[in-house]
Amino acid sequence: MNMNQQQPITLLICALGGEGGGVLTEWLVDIALASGYAAQSTSIPGVAQRTGATTYYLEVFPVPLAELQGKRPVFSLNPVPGALDGIVSSELLETARQIGNGMSSPLRTLVISSSSRTFTTAERMEPGDGRTDSAPLLEVLRAQSREHHVFDMGQMAKDCGTVVSAVMLGAIAGSGLLPFARQAYESVIRHGGKGAEASLRGFAQAFDQVGTQRAQTALVTRLLSEEELLATVSKGLEAYLAHMFPAEVHDMLALGHARMLEYQGRDYADLYVQRLRQVLAAEVQADPAAAQGYAITREMARWLALWMAFDDIVRVADLKSSAQRWQRVHGEVKAGAGDLLQVYDHFKPGAAEFAALLPASLAARVTRWDRQRVARGKAPWAMPLKVGTHSVFGMLSLRLLASLKWLRVRGSRYVTEQALIEQWLAGVVRGTQSHWHLGHEIALCGRLIKGYGSTNERGKDNLMHVLEHLATGATFASNELRAAAIAAARNAALLDEAGKALDQTLVSHGAPARPVKAQPIRWVDNPHRKPRAARTT
Numbered sequence: 001m002n003m004n005q006q007q008p009i010t011l012l013i014c015a016l017g018g019e020g021g022g023v024l025t026e027w028l029v030d031i032a033l034a035s036g037y038a039a040q041s042t043s044i045p046g047v048a049q050r051t052g053a054t055t056y057y058l059e060v061f062p063v064p065l066a067e068l069q070g071k072r073p074v075f076s077l078n079p080v081p082g083a084l085d086g087i088v089s090s091e092l093l094e095t096a097r098q099i100g101n102g103m104s105s106p107l108r109t110l111v112i113s114s115s116s117r118t119f120t121t122a123e124r125m126e127p128g129d130g131r132t133d134s135a136p137l138l139e140v141l142r143a144q145s146r147e148h149h150v151f152d153m154g155q156m157a158k159d160c161g162t163v164v165s166a167v168m169l170g171a172i173a174g175s176g177l178l179p180f181a182r183q184a185y186e187s188v189i190r191h192g193g194k195g196a197e198a199s200l201r202g203f204a205q206a207f208d209q210v211g212t213q214r215a216q217t218a219l220v221t222r223l224l225s226e227e228e229l230l231a232t233v234s235k236g237l238e239a240y241l242a243h244m245f246p247a248e249v250h251d252m253l254a255l256g257h258a259r260m261l262e263y264q265g266r267d268y269a270d271l272y273v274q275r276l277r278q279v280l281a282a283e284v285q286a287d288p289a290a291a292q293g294y295a296i297t298r299e300m301a302r303w304l305a306l307w308m309a310f311d312d313i314v315r316v317a318d319l320k321s322s323a324q325r326w327q328r329v330h331g332e333v334k335a336g337a338g339d340l341l342q343v344y345d346h347f348k349p350g351a352a353e354f355a356a357l358l359p360a361s362l363a364a365r366v367t368r369w370d371r372q373r374v375a376r377g378k379a380p381w382a383m384p385l386k387v388g389t390h391s392v393f394g395m396l397s398l399r400l401l402a403s404l405k406w407l408r409v410r411g412s413r414y415v416t417e418q419a420l421i422e423q424w425l426a427g428v429v430r431g432t433q434s435h436w437h438l439g440h441e442i443a444l445c446g447r448l449i450k451g452y453g454s455t456n457e458r459g460k461d462n463l464m465h466v467l468e469h470l471a472t473g474a475t476f477a478s479n480e481l482r483a484a485a486i487a488a489a490r491n492a493a494l495l496d497e498a499g500k501a502l503d504q505t506l507v508s509h510g511a512p513a514r515p516v517k518a519q520p521i522r523w524v525d526n527p528h529r530k531p532r533a534a535r536t537t
Helices: 022-034 092-098 121-125 134-143 153-160 164-175 182-190 196-211 213-224 226-234 239-244 247-263 266-286 293-310 314-322 323-332 349-353 360-373 392-403 412-435 438-450 454-471 479-493 500-508
Strands: 008-014 039-044 052-060 084-091 110-114 147-151 345-348 387-388
Touching: 008 022, 008 092, 008 164, 022 039, 022 052, 022 164, 022 182, 084 092, 084 164, 092 110, 092 134, 147 164, 147 196, 153 164, 153 196, 164 182, 164 196, 182 196, 196 454, 239 247, 239 266, 247 266, 247 293, 266 293, 266 412, 266 438, 293 412, 293 438, 314 345, 314 392, 349 360, 349 454, 360 412, 387 392, 412 438, 412 454, 438 454, 438 479, 454 479, 454 500, 479 500
Parallel strands: 008 084, 084 110, 110 147
Antiparallel strands: 008 052, 039 052, 345 387
Protein backbone atom coordinates (compact mmCIF):
# COMPACT_ATOMS: atom_id res chain seq x y z
CA MET A 1 0.00 0.00 0.00
CA ASN A 2 1.40 3.35 -0.97
CA MET A 3 1.17 5.50 2.15
CA ASN A 4 1.77 8.69 0.19
CA GLN A 5 -1.65 8.25 -1.37
CA GLN A 6 -3.36 7.81 1.98
CA GLN A 7 -5.19 10.69 3.64
CA PRO A 8 -6.89 10.71 7.02
CA ILE A 9 -10.63 10.16 7.15
CA THR A 10 -12.06 13.46 8.36
CA LEU A 11 -15.28 13.72 10.36
CA LEU A 12 -17.03 16.76 11.84
CA ILE A 13 -19.47 16.08 14.71
CA CYS A 14 -22.00 18.78 15.62
CA ALA A 15 -24.00 18.40 18.84
CA LEU A 16 -25.94 20.84 20.99
CA GLY A 17 -25.21 21.31 24.66
CA GLY A 18 -25.93 18.30 26.85
CA GLU A 19 -26.20 15.82 23.97
CA GLY A 20 -22.93 14.02 24.66
CA GLY A 21 -20.86 15.18 21.70
CA GLY A 22 -17.70 14.99 23.76
CA VAL A 23 -18.49 11.46 24.91
CA LEU A 24 -19.17 10.43 21.32
CA THR A 25 -15.79 11.78 20.20
CA GLU A 26 -14.00 9.98 23.03
CA TRP A 27 -15.78 6.77 22.05
CA LEU A 28 -14.56 7.09 18.47
CA VAL A 29 -10.96 7.76 19.51
CA ASP A 30 -11.03 4.80 21.91
CA ILE A 31 -12.48 2.58 19.18
CA ALA A 32 -9.74 3.64 16.75
CA LEU A 33 -6.93 3.00 19.22
CA ALA A 34 -8.40 -0.33 20.31
CA SER A 35 -8.70 -1.34 16.65
CA GLY A 36 -5.07 -0.43 15.97
CA TYR A 37 -5.57 2.86 14.10
CA ALA A 38 -4.12 6.30 14.75
CA ALA A 39 -6.66 9.03 15.53
CA GLN A 40 -6.85 12.57 16.85
CA SER A 41 -9.74 14.81 17.92
CA THR A 42 -10.18 18.50 18.66
CA SER A 43 -13.22 20.55 19.65
CA ILE A 44 -14.55 24.09 19.38
CA PRO A 45 -17.25 24.89 21.96
CA GLY A 46 -20.33 26.91 21.01
CA VAL A 47 -20.44 30.27 22.82
CA ALA A 48 -24.19 30.28 23.54
CA GLN A 49 -27.44 28.49 22.81
CA ARG A 50 -27.94 28.20 19.02
CA THR A 51 -25.17 30.64 18.12
CA GLY A 52 -23.45 27.46 17.09
CA ALA A 53 -23.14 23.89 18.28
CA THR A 54 -20.06 22.52 19.93
CA THR A 55 -18.17 20.96 17.06
CA TYR A 56 -15.78 18.05 17.38
CA TYR A 57 -13.28 17.29 14.65
CA LEU A 58 -11.93 13.77 14.25
CA GLU A 59 -9.23 12.41 11.95
CA VAL A 60 -8.54 8.69 11.59
CA PHE A 61 -5.74 7.34 9.42
CA PRO A 62 -7.23 4.46 7.43
CA VAL A 63 -4.08 2.28 7.59
CA PRO A 64 -3.43 0.26 10.79
CA LEU A 65 -0.41 1.34 12.81
CA ALA A 66 1.07 -2.14 12.41
CA GLU A 67 1.34 -1.54 8.66
CA LEU A 68 3.02 1.89 8.89
CA GLN A 69 6.49 0.49 9.62
CA GLY A 70 6.98 2.72 12.65
CA LYS A 71 5.88 5.90 10.94
CA ARG A 72 3.23 8.13 12.47
CA PRO A 73 0.67 10.20 10.52
CA VAL A 74 0.46 13.97 10.99
CA PHE A 75 -3.05 15.21 11.74
CA SER A 76 -4.68 18.62 11.37
CA LEU A 77 -6.22 20.53 14.25
CA ASN A 78 -9.06 22.17 12.38
CA PRO A 79 -11.54 21.05 9.72
CA VAL A 80 -11.00 22.41 6.22
CA PRO A 81 -14.10 23.54 4.30
CA GLY A 82 -14.84 21.19 1.43
CA ALA A 83 -12.31 18.59 2.62
CA LEU A 84 -14.54 16.63 4.99
CA ASP A 85 -15.41 12.99 4.43
CA GLY A 86 -18.31 13.11 6.86
CA ILE A 87 -20.56 15.44 8.86
CA VAL A 88 -22.75 14.12 11.66
CA SER A 89 -25.22 16.52 13.26
CA SER A 90 -27.97 16.12 15.86
CA GLU A 91 -30.14 19.01 14.59
CA LEU A 92 -31.32 19.88 11.08
CA LEU A 93 -30.73 23.65 11.14
CA GLU A 94 -27.24 23.11 12.54
CA THR A 95 -26.52 20.74 9.66
CA ALA A 96 -27.61 23.38 7.17
CA ARG A 97 -25.49 25.98 8.97
CA GLN A 98 -22.35 23.85 8.60
CA ILE A 99 -23.15 23.27 4.93
CA GLY A 100 -23.63 27.02 4.56
CA ASN A 101 -20.14 27.49 5.99
CA GLY A 102 -18.82 25.44 3.08
CA MET A 103 -17.93 22.35 5.13
CA SER A 104 -19.72 19.86 2.88
CA SER A 105 -18.67 18.90 -0.63
CA PRO A 106 -21.25 17.44 -3.05
CA LEU A 107 -18.61 15.05 -4.44
CA ARG A 108 -16.99 13.95 -1.18
CA THR A 109 -18.99 14.46 1.99
CA LEU A 110 -21.34 11.97 3.64
CA VAL A 111 -23.91 13.85 5.71
CA ILE A 112 -25.81 12.19 8.56
CA SER A 113 -28.35 14.45 10.24
CA SER A 114 -31.28 14.32 12.57
CA SER A 115 -34.53 15.60 11.10
CA SER A 116 -35.57 17.05 14.47
CA ARG A 117 -35.43 20.76 15.24
CA THR A 118 -34.45 22.76 18.32
CA PHE A 119 -36.00 26.14 17.67
CA THR A 120 -33.74 29.16 17.82
CA THR A 121 -34.38 32.20 19.98
CA ALA A 122 -35.31 34.21 16.88
CA GLU A 123 -37.85 31.57 15.87
CA ARG A 124 -39.46 31.65 19.32
CA MET A 125 -39.63 35.45 19.47
CA GLU A 126 -41.66 35.81 16.27
CA PRO A 127 -45.31 36.64 17.20
CA GLY A 128 -46.47 34.74 14.12
CA ASP A 129 -45.24 31.35 12.96
CA GLY A 130 -41.51 32.00 13.01
CA ARG A 131 -40.41 28.42 12.44
CA THR A 132 -37.92 27.83 9.65
CA ASP A 133 -39.36 25.53 7.02
CA SER A 134 -37.53 22.20 7.04
CA ALA A 135 -38.07 21.50 3.33
CA PRO A 136 -35.45 24.01 2.03
CA LEU A 137 -32.99 22.79 4.65
CA LEU A 138 -33.42 19.20 3.48
CA GLU A 139 -33.03 20.29 -0.12
CA VAL A 140 -29.72 22.01 0.70
CA LEU A 141 -28.54 18.89 2.52
CA ARG A 142 -29.43 16.67 -0.42
CA ALA A 143 -27.78 18.94 -2.99
CA GLN A 144 -24.54 19.43 -1.05
CA SER A 145 -23.69 15.85 -0.12
CA ARG A 146 -22.55 12.77 -2.02
CA GLU A 147 -24.73 10.64 0.27
CA HIS A 148 -27.10 11.57 3.05
CA HIS A 149 -29.02 9.84 5.81
CA VAL A 150 -31.73 11.78 7.66
CA PHE A 151 -33.88 10.50 10.53
CA ASP A 152 -35.20 11.70 13.89
CA MET A 153 -32.30 10.97 16.23
CA GLY A 154 -33.95 12.65 19.20
CA GLN A 155 -37.09 10.53 19.01
CA MET A 156 -35.05 7.37 18.50
CA ALA A 157 -33.00 8.17 21.59
CA LYS A 158 -36.16 8.72 23.64
CA ASP A 159 -37.70 5.49 22.43
CA CYS A 160 -34.57 3.57 23.45
CA GLY A 161 -34.17 5.39 26.77
CA THR A 162 -30.71 6.66 25.91
CA VAL A 163 -28.93 9.83 24.81
CA VAL A 164 -28.54 11.03 21.25
CA SER A 165 -24.77 10.42 21.22
CA ALA A 166 -25.36 6.65 21.21
CA VAL A 167 -27.69 7.02 18.25
CA MET A 168 -25.13 9.15 16.41
CA LEU A 169 -22.50 6.50 17.04
CA GLY A 170 -24.76 3.83 15.54
CA ALA A 171 -25.36 6.01 12.49
CA ILE A 172 -21.62 6.50 11.98
CA ALA A 173 -21.00 2.76 12.32
CA GLY A 174 -23.82 1.88 9.95
CA SER A 175 -22.56 4.31 7.32
CA GLY A 176 -19.26 2.43 6.94
CA LEU A 177 -17.32 5.70 6.94
CA LEU A 178 -14.73 4.44 9.44
CA PRO A 179 -12.81 1.14 9.07
CA PHE A 180 -14.00 -0.39 12.35
CA ALA A 181 -16.00 -3.55 13.02
CA ARG A 182 -19.40 -3.31 14.67
CA GLN A 183 -18.09 -5.29 17.64
CA ALA A 184 -15.53 -2.56 18.32
CA TYR A 185 -18.28 0.05 18.58
CA GLU A 186 -20.42 -2.11 20.85
CA SER A 187 -17.46 -2.98 23.05
CA VAL A 188 -16.73 0.65 23.94
CA ILE A 189 -20.41 1.19 24.82
CA ARG A 190 -20.46 -1.87 27.11
CA HIS A 191 -17.56 -0.41 29.07
CA GLY A 192 -19.52 2.82 29.54
CA GLY A 193 -21.10 1.61 32.77
CA LYS A 194 -24.63 2.66 33.72
CA GLY A 195 -27.05 2.90 30.84
CA ALA A 196 -25.01 0.66 28.54
CA GLU A 197 -27.96 -1.54 27.59
CA ALA A 198 -30.10 1.45 26.59
CA SER A 199 -27.18 2.90 24.63
CA LEU A 200 -26.75 -0.40 22.81
CA ARG A 201 -30.43 -0.34 21.84
CA GLY A 202 -30.07 3.16 20.43
CA PHE A 203 -26.87 2.18 18.66
CA ALA A 204 -28.49 -0.88 17.07
CA GLN A 205 -31.54 1.00 15.81
CA ALA A 206 -29.44 3.75 14.25
CA PHE A 207 -27.04 1.19 12.74
CA ASP A 208 -29.95 -0.60 11.07
CA GLN A 209 -31.51 2.71 9.98
CA VAL A 210 -28.42 3.84 8.13
CA GLY A 211 -26.99 0.43 7.23
CA THR A 212 -29.17 -0.32 4.25
CA GLN A 213 -29.73 1.91 1.29
CA ARG A 214 -33.31 0.74 1.04
CA ALA A 215 -34.14 2.01 4.51
CA GLN A 216 -32.38 5.29 3.74
CA THR A 217 -34.29 5.76 0.50
CA ALA A 218 -37.61 5.00 2.17
CA LEU A 219 -36.88 7.47 4.97
CA VAL A 220 -35.85 10.32 2.67
CA THR A 221 -38.90 9.69 0.51
CA ARG A 222 -41.16 9.83 3.55
CA LEU A 223 -39.58 13.08 4.73
CA LEU A 224 -39.39 14.88 1.42
CA SER A 225 -42.24 13.57 -0.72
CA GLU A 226 -45.25 15.79 -0.32
CA GLU A 227 -47.35 13.46 -2.42
CA GLU A 228 -46.69 10.47 -0.17
CA LEU A 229 -47.35 12.55 2.91
CA LEU A 230 -50.62 13.68 1.39
CA ALA A 231 -51.62 10.09 0.64
CA THR A 232 -50.71 8.98 4.16
CA VAL A 233 -52.78 11.70 5.83
CA SER A 234 -55.65 11.28 3.41
CA LYS A 235 -56.07 7.67 4.52
CA GLY A 236 -57.59 9.03 7.72
CA LEU A 237 -60.23 11.02 5.82
CA GLU A 238 -63.72 9.62 5.67
CA ALA A 239 -64.78 8.50 2.18
CA TYR A 240 -67.67 10.94 1.79
CA LEU A 241 -65.39 13.87 2.61
CA ALA A 242 -62.74 12.66 0.15
CA HIS A 243 -65.37 12.77 -2.61
CA MET A 244 -66.73 16.11 -1.45
CA PHE A 245 -63.43 18.02 -1.44
CA PRO A 246 -60.51 18.09 -3.93
CA ALA A 247 -57.34 16.14 -3.19
CA GLU A 248 -55.35 19.33 -2.56
CA VAL A 249 -57.39 19.92 0.60
CA HIS A 250 -57.47 16.38 1.98
CA ASP A 251 -54.48 16.58 4.34
CA MET A 252 -55.64 19.72 6.15
CA LEU A 253 -59.27 18.60 6.06
CA ALA A 254 -58.41 15.25 7.64
CA LEU A 255 -56.56 16.94 10.50
CA GLY A 256 -59.24 19.58 11.03
CA HIS A 257 -62.12 17.12 10.92
CA ALA A 258 -60.38 14.81 13.41
CA ARG A 259 -59.80 17.78 15.72
CA MET A 260 -63.50 18.68 15.62
CA LEU A 261 -64.56 15.12 16.41
CA GLU A 262 -62.25 15.03 19.40
CA TYR A 263 -63.12 18.53 20.53
CA GLN A 264 -66.92 18.45 20.48
CA GLY A 265 -68.26 15.50 18.51
CA ARG A 266 -69.95 14.67 15.23
CA ASP A 267 -72.34 17.64 15.08
CA TYR A 268 -69.50 20.10 15.52
CA ALA A 269 -67.44 18.32 12.87
CA ASP A 270 -70.42 18.56 10.50
CA LEU A 271 -70.59 22.30 11.17
CA TYR A 272 -66.90 22.54 10.28
CA VAL A 273 -67.52 20.73 6.99
CA GLN A 274 -70.56 22.88 6.22
CA ARG A 275 -68.52 26.05 6.65
CA LEU A 276 -65.72 24.72 4.46
CA ARG A 277 -68.18 23.85 1.71
CA GLN A 278 -69.25 27.50 1.57
CA VAL A 279 -65.63 28.50 1.02
CA LEU A 280 -65.08 25.78 -1.59
CA ALA A 281 -68.16 26.84 -3.55
CA ALA A 282 -66.97 30.47 -3.61
CA GLU A 283 -63.45 29.43 -4.66
CA VAL A 284 -64.71 27.20 -7.47
CA GLN A 285 -66.70 30.18 -8.74
CA ALA A 286 -63.68 32.50 -8.57
CA ASP A 287 -61.16 29.99 -9.91
CA PRO A 288 -63.01 27.35 -11.95
CA ALA A 289 -59.81 25.98 -13.49
CA ALA A 290 -58.26 25.46 -10.01
CA ALA A 291 -55.14 27.30 -11.12
CA GLN A 292 -54.45 28.27 -7.49
CA GLY A 293 -54.76 24.72 -6.17
CA TYR A 294 -57.74 25.49 -3.89
CA ALA A 295 -55.42 27.48 -1.62
CA ILE A 296 -58.27 29.40 0.06
CA THR A 297 -60.15 26.26 1.07
CA ARG A 298 -56.91 24.69 2.26
CA GLU A 299 -56.02 27.68 4.45
CA MET A 300 -59.53 27.83 5.84
CA ALA A 301 -59.40 24.12 6.68
CA ARG A 302 -56.40 24.91 8.87
CA TRP A 303 -57.29 28.18 10.55
CA LEU A 304 -60.99 27.42 10.92
CA ALA A 305 -60.22 24.21 12.80
CA LEU A 306 -57.82 26.02 15.12
CA TRP A 307 -60.34 28.74 15.90
CA MET A 308 -63.30 26.39 16.35
CA ALA A 309 -61.27 24.31 18.82
CA PHE A 310 -60.68 27.30 21.09
CA ASP A 311 -59.05 26.69 24.47
CA ASP A 312 -61.23 26.74 27.59
CA ILE A 313 -61.07 25.00 30.97
CA VAL A 314 -62.85 21.96 29.54
CA ARG A 315 -60.25 21.62 26.79
CA VAL A 316 -57.35 22.12 29.20
CA ALA A 317 -58.72 19.47 31.58
CA ASP A 318 -59.19 17.06 28.67
CA LEU A 319 -55.61 17.49 27.47
CA LYS A 320 -54.08 17.31 30.96
CA SER A 321 -55.88 14.06 31.78
CA SER A 322 -55.41 12.25 28.46
CA ALA A 323 -53.69 8.88 28.38
CA GLN A 324 -51.30 10.08 25.67
CA ARG A 325 -50.11 12.91 27.88
CA TRP A 326 -49.39 10.55 30.78
CA GLN A 327 -47.45 8.24 28.47
CA ARG A 328 -45.47 11.18 27.09
CA VAL A 329 -44.53 12.46 30.58
CA HIS A 330 -43.66 8.92 31.65
CA GLY A 331 -41.32 8.59 28.69
CA GLU A 332 -39.74 12.04 29.08
CA VAL A 333 -38.65 11.37 32.67
CA LYS A 334 -37.62 7.79 31.72
CA ALA A 335 -39.64 6.31 34.58
CA GLY A 336 -39.29 2.55 34.91
CA ALA A 337 -42.04 0.04 35.61
CA GLY A 338 -41.26 0.08 39.31
CA ASP A 339 -40.73 3.83 39.67
CA LEU A 340 -43.18 6.10 41.48
CA LEU A 341 -44.16 9.05 39.29
CA GLN A 342 -46.07 12.02 40.69
CA VAL A 343 -47.34 14.80 38.43
CA TYR A 344 -48.84 18.05 39.72
CA ASP A 345 -50.65 20.42 37.38
CA HIS A 346 -51.17 24.05 38.32
CA PHE A 347 -54.30 25.90 37.21
CA LYS A 348 -55.50 29.41 37.89
CA PRO A 349 -58.93 29.81 36.30
CA GLY A 350 -60.43 33.26 36.67
CA ALA A 351 -63.90 34.73 36.46
CA ALA A 352 -63.73 34.85 32.66
CA GLU A 353 -63.05 31.11 32.40
CA PHE A 354 -66.02 30.22 34.62
CA ALA A 355 -68.27 32.75 32.93
CA ALA A 356 -67.46 31.20 29.57
CA LEU A 357 -69.46 28.09 30.50
CA LEU A 358 -72.47 30.02 31.81
CA PRO A 359 -75.43 31.35 29.81
CA ALA A 360 -75.08 34.93 28.62
CA SER A 361 -77.16 36.48 31.41
CA LEU A 362 -75.27 34.74 34.22
CA ALA A 363 -71.93 35.28 32.48
CA ALA A 364 -72.60 39.02 32.27
CA ARG A 365 -73.28 39.15 36.02
CA VAL A 366 -70.06 37.29 36.85
CA THR A 367 -68.01 39.46 34.50
CA ARG A 368 -69.59 42.66 35.86
CA TRP A 369 -68.86 41.57 39.44
CA ASP A 370 -65.19 40.92 38.56
CA ARG A 371 -64.86 44.28 36.80
CA GLN A 372 -66.24 46.01 39.88
CA ARG A 373 -63.59 44.27 41.96
CA VAL A 374 -60.88 45.55 39.65
CA ALA A 375 -62.40 49.04 39.68
CA ARG A 376 -62.11 49.04 43.49
CA GLY A 377 -58.38 48.38 43.17
CA LYS A 378 -58.44 44.62 43.71
CA ALA A 379 -56.82 42.02 41.51
CA PRO A 380 -59.05 40.07 39.10
CA TRP A 381 -60.58 37.08 40.83
CA ALA A 382 -58.86 33.73 40.24
CA MET A 383 -58.74 30.32 41.89
CA PRO A 384 -55.20 28.89 42.10
CA LEU A 385 -55.33 25.09 41.99
CA LYS A 386 -52.70 22.38 42.37
CA VAL A 387 -54.02 19.07 41.11
CA GLY A 388 -52.11 15.82 41.47
CA THR A 389 -53.01 14.04 38.24
CA HIS A 390 -51.23 10.91 39.47
CA SER A 391 -53.86 10.49 42.20
CA VAL A 392 -57.33 9.02 41.77
CA PHE A 393 -58.99 12.17 43.11
CA GLY A 394 -56.96 14.47 40.88
CA MET A 395 -57.54 12.44 37.72
CA LEU A 396 -61.26 12.05 38.45
CA SER A 397 -61.54 15.80 39.02
CA LEU A 398 -60.00 16.56 35.63
CA ARG A 399 -62.04 13.91 33.83
CA LEU A 400 -65.21 15.31 35.41
CA LEU A 401 -64.31 18.77 34.16
CA ALA A 402 -63.40 17.37 30.73
CA SER A 403 -66.82 15.72 30.50
CA LEU A 404 -68.55 19.12 30.49
CA LYS A 405 -68.42 19.40 26.69
CA TRP A 406 -72.24 19.44 26.72
CA LEU A 407 -72.07 22.60 28.84
CA ARG A 408 -69.62 24.31 26.49
CA VAL A 409 -72.17 24.73 23.66
CA ARG A 410 -74.57 26.39 26.12
CA GLY A 411 -71.98 28.83 27.42
CA SER A 412 -71.56 32.49 26.56
CA ARG A 413 -68.10 32.11 25.06
CA TYR A 414 -69.26 29.46 22.59
CA VAL A 415 -71.96 31.84 21.33
CA THR A 416 -69.48 34.70 21.05
CA GLU A 417 -66.83 32.64 19.28
CA GLN A 418 -69.29 31.23 16.75
CA ALA A 419 -70.61 34.70 15.95
CA LEU A 420 -67.08 35.99 15.28
CA ILE A 421 -66.24 32.92 13.20
CA GLU A 422 -69.32 33.50 11.08
CA GLN A 423 -68.29 37.12 10.48
CA TRP A 424 -64.85 36.02 9.33
CA LEU A 425 -66.32 33.22 7.22
CA ALA A 426 -68.74 35.62 5.54
CA GLY A 427 -65.86 37.99 4.83
CA VAL A 428 -63.84 35.20 3.20
CA VAL A 429 -66.78 34.08 1.06
CA ARG A 430 -67.64 37.62 -0.07
CA GLY A 431 -64.01 38.46 -0.73
CA THR A 432 -63.48 35.28 -2.76
CA GLN A 433 -66.56 35.96 -4.84
CA SER A 434 -65.23 39.45 -5.60
CA HIS A 435 -61.63 38.49 -6.30
CA TRP A 436 -59.62 35.34 -5.55
CA HIS A 437 -56.63 37.18 -4.05
CA LEU A 438 -58.91 39.18 -1.78
CA GLY A 439 -60.53 36.05 -0.38
CA HIS A 440 -57.13 34.43 0.08
CA GLU A 441 -55.75 37.34 2.10
CA ILE A 442 -58.83 37.42 4.34
CA ALA A 443 -58.53 33.66 4.90
CA LEU A 444 -54.89 34.07 5.92
CA CYS A 445 -56.03 36.49 8.61
CA GLY A 446 -56.92 33.39 10.61
CA ARG A 447 -53.27 33.46 11.67
CA LEU A 448 -54.14 36.32 13.99
CA ILE A 449 -56.21 34.04 16.23
CA LYS A 450 -53.78 32.33 18.54
CA GLY A 451 -52.92 31.80 22.18
CA TYR A 452 -55.33 32.34 25.03
CA GLY A 453 -56.45 35.06 27.41
CA SER A 454 -55.53 38.60 26.42
CA THR A 455 -53.44 37.41 23.45
CA ASN A 456 -56.44 35.61 21.97
CA GLU A 457 -58.77 38.55 22.59
CA ARG A 458 -56.32 40.97 20.99
CA GLY A 459 -56.04 38.78 17.90
CA LYS A 460 -59.81 38.63 17.48
CA ASP A 461 -60.12 42.39 17.91
CA ASN A 462 -57.46 42.94 15.27
CA LEU A 463 -59.13 40.58 12.83
CA MET A 464 -62.56 42.15 13.27
CA HIS A 465 -61.09 45.64 12.81
CA VAL A 466 -59.39 44.58 9.56
CA LEU A 467 -62.63 43.02 8.32
CA GLU A 468 -64.69 46.08 9.13
CA HIS A 469 -62.35 48.81 7.91
CA LEU A 470 -60.23 47.21 5.17
CA ALA A 471 -62.19 44.28 3.77
CA THR A 472 -65.37 46.33 3.38
CA GLY A 473 -64.97 49.85 4.79
CA ALA A 474 -62.18 51.75 3.08
CA THR A 475 -62.29 52.69 -0.59
CA PHE A 476 -59.71 51.18 -2.95
CA ALA A 477 -59.20 51.57 -6.65
CA SER A 478 -59.15 47.79 -7.17
CA ASN A 479 -59.60 44.52 -5.32
CA GLU A 480 -55.88 43.84 -5.76
CA LEU A 481 -55.05 46.97 -3.77
CA ARG A 482 -57.57 46.00 -1.09
CA ALA A 483 -56.00 42.55 -0.85
CA ALA A 484 -52.53 44.09 -0.56
CA ALA A 485 -53.74 46.39 2.24
CA ILE A 486 -55.18 43.44 4.17
CA ALA A 487 -51.94 41.49 3.74
CA ALA A 488 -49.93 44.46 5.02
CA ALA A 489 -52.20 44.88 8.03
CA ARG A 490 -52.03 41.18 8.87
CA ASN A 491 -48.25 41.12 8.72
CA ALA A 492 -48.07 44.30 10.80
CA ALA A 493 -50.33 42.79 13.46
CA LEU A 494 -47.87 39.91 13.86
CA LEU A 495 -44.87 42.21 14.33
CA ASP A 496 -45.55 43.46 17.86
CA GLU A 497 -48.08 42.84 20.60
CA ALA A 498 -48.67 46.52 21.24
CA GLY A 499 -50.07 46.94 17.73
CA LYS A 500 -48.22 50.14 16.85
CA ALA A 501 -47.20 48.78 13.46
CA LEU A 502 -50.78 47.70 12.80
CA ASP A 503 -52.19 51.13 13.63
CA GLN A 504 -49.68 52.83 11.34
CA THR A 505 -50.53 50.42 8.52
CA LEU A 506 -54.27 50.96 8.98
CA VAL A 507 -53.92 54.73 8.84
CA SER A 508 -51.65 54.56 5.79
CA HIS A 509 -54.39 52.71 3.92
CA GLY A 510 -57.16 55.11 4.88
CA ALA A 511 -58.60 53.08 7.78
CA PRO A 512 -58.90 54.32 11.37
CA ALA A 513 -56.49 53.07 14.01
CA ARG A 514 -57.86 50.68 16.59
CA PRO A 515 -59.77 52.34 19.43
CA VAL A 516 -57.91 52.73 22.70
CA LYS A 517 -59.30 50.44 25.37
CA ALA A 518 -59.81 51.76 28.84
CA GLN A 519 -57.60 50.11 31.44
CA PRO A 520 -58.39 50.30 35.17
CA ILE A 521 -55.83 51.88 37.47
CA ARG A 522 -55.11 49.94 40.62
CA TRP A 523 -54.12 51.92 43.71
CA VAL A 524 -52.00 49.86 46.08
CA ASP A 525 -50.93 50.97 49.55
CA ASN A 526 -47.21 51.04 50.17
CA PRO A 527 -46.65 49.20 53.47
CA HIS A 528 -43.24 50.88 53.87
CA ARG A 529 -44.57 54.42 53.45
CA LYS A 530 -44.13 56.57 56.55
CA PRO A 531 -47.09 58.75 57.59
CA ARG A 532 -46.65 62.45 57.02
CA ALA A 533 -46.04 64.61 60.05
CA ALA A 534 -48.92 66.85 61.13
CA ARG A 535 -48.67 70.39 59.82
CA THR A 536 -49.19 73.30 62.24
CA THR A 537 -49.69 76.96 61.62
